[in-house]
Amino acid sequence: MKRLWALAALAGLSLQCHAAADNTLITQGEYLARAADCMACHTQEGGKPYAGGVKFTLPIGTLYSTNISPDKQYGIGGYSEAEFSQALRKGVAKDGHLLYPAMPYTAYARFSDHDIHALYTYFMQGVPAANLPNRSNDIPWYLAARWPLRVWNIFNASQQKNAVSTPQNETPLERGAWLVEGPGHCGACHTPRGWMMQEKGTTSASEDYLAGADIEGWYAPSLRHLPYDAQQTALLLKTGHNTSSAVSGPMSPVITHSTQYLTDEDAQAIGVYLASLQQGRPDTPTSVQATVTDPDNHYLRYCSTCHGKDGQGTVDVIPALRNNLAVMADNPANIVQVIGQGAQTPQTIGHLSWSMPGYRNTLTDSEIAELTNYVRGRFAGKQEKVTASQVTQILGQQ
Ligand code: HEC
Numbered sequence: 001m002k003r004l005w006a007l008a009a010l011a012g013l014s015l016q017c018h019a020a021a022d023n024t025l026i027t028q029g030e031y032l033a034r035a036a037d038c039m040a041c042h043t044q045e046g047g048k049p050y051a052g053g054v055k056f057t058l059p060i061g062t063l064y065s066t067n068i069s070p071d072k073q074y075g076i077g078g079y080s081e082a083e084f085s086q087a088l089r090k091g092v093a094k095d096g097h098l099l100y101p102a103m104p105y106t107a108y109a110r111f112s113d114h115d116i117h118a119l120y121t122y123f124m125q126g127v128p129a130a131n132l133p134n135r136s137n138d139i140p141w142y143l144a145a146r147w148p149l150r151v152w153n154i155f156n157a158s159q160q161k162n163a164v165s166t167p168q169n170e171t172p173l174e175r176g177a178w179l180v181e182g183p184g185h186c187g188a189c190h191t192p193r194g195w196m197m198q199e200k201g202t203t204s205a206s207e208d209y210l211a212g213a214d215i216e217g218w219y220a221p222s223l224r225h226l227p228y229d230a231q232q233t234a235l236l237l238k239t240g241h242n243t244s245s246a247v248s249g250p251m252s253p254v255i256t257h258s259t260q261y262l263t264d265e266d267a268q269a270i271g272v273y274l275a276s277l278q279q280g281r282p283d284t285p286t287s288v289q290a291t292v293t294d295p296d297n298h299y300l301r302y303c304s305t306c307h308g309k310d311g312q313g314t315v316d317v318i319p320a321l322r323n324n325l326a327v328m329a330d331n332p333a334n335i336v337q338v339i340g341q342g343a344q345t346p347q348t349i350g351h352l353s354w355s356m357p358g359y360r361n362t363l364t365d366s367e368i369a370e371l372t373n374y375v376r377g378r379f380a381g382k383q384e385k386v387t388a389s390q391v392t393q394i395l396g397q398q
């Protein structure tokens with residue numbers, strides 16, 4: 001009898017150990033899922049977590065992301081770990097069809113087997129099942145065949161073969177490179193695309209990597225030569241603003257769903273890696289000069305109360321306009337969007353969101369153009385002028 005008790009106690013203990021091991025894996029998996037921002041693409045605003053249905057407009061038509069909750073009927077509840085690994089690292093679904101590269105499997109190829117194991121455990125045990133069917137894609141039948149993706153993969157997914165997964169004994173630089181090139185898939189927005197819609201570079205070895213790209217009427221600036229140091233980058237990723245900048249557009253959900261949850265070490269590692277990207281084309285100011293005049297005193301009237309007469313802003317609340325990426329980027333999309341629509345810093349844990357009003361109802365597109373030219377000229381020495389029709393194009397017809 002005693003033996004039986006001992007056996008039962010042992011079994012109980014091993015069950016407990018098992019549960020503790022799984023809990024650690026679930027926590028690791030959740031951290032990786034956040035660093036990889038699976039949420040952004042697989043959860044609709046206000047929708048059930050990971051139930052899919054997010055719309056992607058591709059040149060060939062409309063694609064919807066799929067349900068990746070552990071639901072057996074509509075989600076990935078029937079995926080084995082090996083199948084999950086194929087989907088994440090190779091872009092192949094359970095039934096063998098190839099996934100569109102809107103799913104960033106070329107970046108996720110850098111996940112190690114252990115990372116995949118943790119992610120799989122999290123998705124199967126840490127995410128509630130959502131019994132919601134997938135939406136059918138709106139792609140004309142003659143373009144819907146997925147075989148061209150095989151050709152695309154041959155040209156563009158070759159780095160999968162020699163992808164580096166989490167290096168051991170890593171330095172902050174190595175860790176940062178892995179986070180940015182791998183899970184963070186920062187290049188999906190910040191790297192310009194080539195004629196096959198592929199990212200022109202996928203590692204720091206290419207000067208096109210993270211060199212800036214247009215996205216949804218905004219401009220994801222070059223992350224090479226950021227105008228601030230690693231610590232300021234880390235602060236921006238964790239809070240949505242730093243001493244000289246604030247995030248306003250499509251970067252905002254990246255911060256709320258993903259980067260604010262990074263550990264301080266990981267956020268700093270990303271900063272260290274980005275600071276190491278010294279070659280390539282940066283978004284930098286030309287010679288800073290103040291020979292421009294304020295058209296109709298619009299800057300003084302509408303902007304100076306908050307940003308200051310000299311564009312100095314208020315630390316941690318209102319961004320300065322000097323050394324500010326939105327102002328000094330060659331591409332004027334962000335400054336025009338911010339003046340036209342207004343902006344809000346992302347809401348992050350322990351940080352209030354600050355906002356700026358939009359001026360499209362107060363100023364005409366040609367006045368917005370003049371004000372943009374004044375701000376870019378005065379605070380970043382930009383000579384190029386934005387026209388009223390460019391403003392209309394960026395903001396859309398009213
Ligand atoms: C940038 C957007 C984006 C991100 C980020 C993203 N996905 Fe996806 N994912 C998609 C899209 C779009 C599809 C559907 C592709 C298709 O139908 O060809 C997809 C498909 C999938 C599939 C295939 C499911 C099926 O059978 O239909 C799995 C599994 C998956 N994603 C898991 C993940 C996980 C896990 C993460 C985070 C580690 C993630 N995804 C992050 C866009 C994304």
Ligand code: HEC
Nearest residue numbers: 184186189218219220245246247248249250251252254325
């Ligand atoms: C969904 C597209 C998208 C993804 C993914 C993305 N970014 Fe961004 N990022 C943008 C856009 C657009 C801007 C500029 C406009 C804005 O503020 O949203 C930006 C701005 C930035 C800025 C400059 C902020 C400033 O004004 O000083 C930094 C730094 C940055 N991103 C880093 C990253 C890093 C690191 C990653 C990966 C972890 C990443 N981004 C992923 C779209 C993206």
Ligand code: HEC
Nearest residue numbers: 245246247248302303306319326338343344345354355356
């Ligand atoms: C009520 C205060 C307020 C007023 C008035 C105001 N701003 Fe802002 N502005 C802000 C805040 C707060 C932000 C940060 C929001 C964000 O970008 O997420 C901001 C952001 C910006 C940015 C983007 C900075 C970045 O780092 O991405 C620019 C450019 C800018 N303002 C220019 C202007 C101009 C030009 C005017 C006048 C037409 C103006 N602002 C009026 C408060 C104000």
